[in-house]
Amino acid sequence: MTEDTATPPDRDLGELFARITQQLIAAERPILERHGLQMWPYVVLASLERRPASTQLQLATQIGYDKTRLIAILDDLGAAGLIERRPDPTDRRARIVSLTDAGRARLRAVRADIRVMEAGYLEGLSEAQARGLRRVLARLAGPR
Amino acid sequence: MTEDTATPPDRDLGELFARITQQLIAAERPILERHGLQMWPYVVLASLERRPASTQLQLATQIGYDKTRLIAILDDLGAAGLIERRPDPTDRRARIVSLTDAGRARLRAVRADIRVMEAGYLEGLSEAQARGLRRVLARLAGPR
DNA sequence: TATTGTTATACTCTATAACTATA
DNA sequence: TATAGTTATAGAGTATAACAATA
Numbered sequence: 129m130t131e132d133t134a135t136p137p138d139r140d141l142g143e144l145f146a147r148i149t150q151q152l153i154a155a156e157r158p159i160l161e162r163h164g165l166q167m168w169p170y171v172v173l174a175s176l177e178r179r180p181a182s183t184q185l186q187l188a189t190q191i192g193y194d195k196t197r198l199i200a201i202l203d204d205l206g207a208a209g210l211i212e213r214r215p216d217p218t219d220r221r222a223r224i225v226s227l228t229d230a231g232r233a234r235l236r237a238v239r240a241d242i243r244v245m246e247a248g249y250l251e252g253l254s255e256a257q258a259r260g261l262r263r264v265l266a267r268l269a270g271p272r
Numbered sequence: 273m274t275e276d277t278a279t280p281p282d283r284d285l286g287e288l289f290a291r292i293t294q295q296l297i298a299a300e301r302p303i304l305e306r307h308g309l310q311m312w313p314y315v316v317l318a319s320l321e322r323r324p325a326s327t328q329l330q331l332a333t334q335i336g337y338d339k340t341r342l343i344a345i346l347d348d349l350g351a352a353g354l355i356e357r358r359p360d361p362t363d364r365r366a367r368i369v370s371l372t373d374a375g376r377a378r379l380r381a382v383r384a385d386i387r388v389m390e391a392g393y394l395e396g397l398s399e400a401q402a403r404g405l406r407r408v409l410a411r412l413a414g415p416r
Numbered sequence: 417t418a419t420t421g422t423t424a425t426a427c428t429c430t431a432t433a434a435c436t437a438t439a
Numbered sequence: 440t441a442t443a444g445t446t447a448t449a450g451a452g453t454a455t456a457a458c459a460a461t462a
Contacts (some may be wrong), residue, residue, distance in 0.1 A: 140318070140383075141390045142410040149293045150336075151412075152286040153387040172396055174284070185420065192294070194453075199422065221420040222462045238286075246285045249412075255313040264405050266297075267396060325461060338430070343445065365438045365443040419462070428453070439442070 153264045158175075165209070168193060169201050173210065173235045176227045178272070179229050184213075185261045210234055307351070308384045312337060313345050317354065317379045320371045322416070327366045328357075334416075344350050354378055 153167070160170055168191075175191050176182065182200065188195040193260045202225060205211040210231035216222035227235070297311070304314055312335075319335050321324065328346065332339040338393035346369060349355045360366035371379070394402045 138406065139386075139410065139413075140386060140405075141393070141409075142293070142300055142386075143315075143318075144406075144413045145289055147413040148409065149286070149289040152289055156286055171287075174287075185418080191326050196422075197453075211462090216420095218460070219420080225423070229277040239326040240338070242284060242286075243282075247287070252411060253408060257356055257404070258405060262282065262285075263287075264397060264401055265285075265292065266283065268393075269283075269288045272437085339443085340432090340445075341430075360443095363439075363443080365436095367444070410446075417462100420460085421458105422460105423458075426449100426453100426455075428460100430449105430451070432449075433447085436444085437442100437447075438445085439441100 152246075154241060155249065159241045160238060161243060163234060163235070163241070164236060170235075170238060171213065171225065172198070172201055172205060173231055174239075176211065176225060177232070177235055181224050181226050183216065183224060186220075187225055199270055205231070296390075296393065297356070299393065300386060303385045303389060304382060307378060307385070310383060314347055314379075314382060316342070316345055316349060317371065317375055317384075320355065320369060321376070321379055325368050325370050327360065327368060329366075331369055349375070 160166060165173075171193075172187065175187060179186070179190065182190065184198060185195055187233065188198045196271050201215065202211065202241070205212060208230075209228055211225055212228055213223040213225050216224050250261070278321070302312070304310060309317075312381075314330065315335050315337075319331060322328070323334065328342060329339055332342045346355065346357065350357060353367055356372055357367045357369050360368050373400055393416065397405065
């Protein structure tokens with residue numbers, strides 16, 4: 129017998145993950161708003177930190193977003209001085225997107241607040257549980 | 273020192289959960305499709321299993337969905353013979369929704385396939401890790 | 417001929433308001 | 440007057456197609 133008969137019928141993994149995701153997004157929204165950002169613009173900044181100097185198409189596929197919708201976001205971020213777009217010297221069709229110093233600073237500030245929120249969200253867990261959770265999540269989510 | 277200096281900079285919890293949720297939804301979609309269901313209709317059936325004989329409004333709030341959009345879903349599920357709506361004897365404005373035998377059977381069949389998919393998804397984890405993950409997820413997601 | 421960034425268009429999904437019948 | 444279910448309408452979000460410049 130490898131089954132534990134004492135456990136209640138499991139909930140769908142999808143339901144559990146979806147609910148938690150929803151909670152986290154709801155918790156992040158006011159933080160982002162306080163820093164003058166929305167979800168996808170923040171995702172763009174975070175992606176550019178990991179891979180500086182991406183082309184717009186690379187950026188779009190990296191964050192799983194549409195290249196046409198990305199444009200308005202980049203326009204806004206550019207107008208706010210958080211990113212800049214330069215023509216790619218090796219391919220004059222492409223534009224290379226990169227963080228400005230202001231963009232990096234903004235990202236750091238937002239992330240600090242999000243870290244505080246996350247710590248509160250995981251408050252009920254032990255240190256070992258929280259570490260184990262992060263390890264498992266990173267593994268399931270895949271590289272990057 | 274309570275910090276582990278060897279760990280890389282953490283990714284946002286929201287990003288990790290969102291990616292995994294996305295993967296699970298993508299994995300569930302073809303399963304549901306094979307059984308002639310979509311995401312929200314399936315959620316409705318699952319919710320009705322937990323709380324039979326809900327009123328439409330209770331159902332909507334339970335699954336976090338809009339009561340107006342729920343109607344079309346209930347129409348479809350009713351036409352497919354998976355649920356039935358009867359007037360509430362104590363309040364003739366309300367309609368009580370419940371699973372039919374066919375609905376229960378469909379739900380069981382879909383869930384069995386989803387359980388197989390989930391087992392495969394967690395394949396890389398040890399038994400203890402998988403159990404620990406479910407426990408933590410259930411705790412974070414909250415009751416129900 | 418194919419690709420990058422862009423714009424324009426159509427479509428879907430979601431939110432809001434309004435209606436009916438009951439309470 | 441308020442509420443459950445319903446319908447209709449408006450808005451946001453998303454997907455698709457087409458275009459100019461370059462490869």
